[in-house]
Amino acid sequence: MKILDPEHPFYAPVWRxxxxxxxxxxxxxxxxxxxxxxxxxxxxxxxxxxLYEFFLSPAARRRARGESPDRDG
Structure with missing residues (x-):
């Protein structure tokens, strides 16, 4: 379990x-x-x-490009 999971549906809208x-x-x-x-x-x-988890991490960049992020981090 991650403390902050950017993949959670709550964080789907960018404004949140x-x-x-x-x-x-x-x-x-x-x-x-x-x-x-x-x-x-x-x-x-x-x-x-x-800020890092939602916008700057490699997984966040993959999400922004529309790719599926891996669950490893």
Whole structure:
């Protein structure tokens, strides 16, 4: 079981993937402005991980080209 599965039907619409990334990175900014460095690092890392998994990983590039991504990663 993957913690973040980009193949899940919930993430099929692009706007949902963009919203998840924007929410995580936006919340990181809120935490920075509030002075909570630890939470800012945590939510920023989560946002960057989502960005990679949804848009930058090799499997995401294969999905964008319409190929079937392999389940190995």
């Amino acid at each position: 993937r963009v919203a998840v990334v924007a929410l995580c990175l936006g919340w990181s900014l809120v935490e920075i402005l509030a002075g909570s460095t630890g939470w800012a690092i945590l939510t920023g890392a989560l946002g960057l991980w989502c």
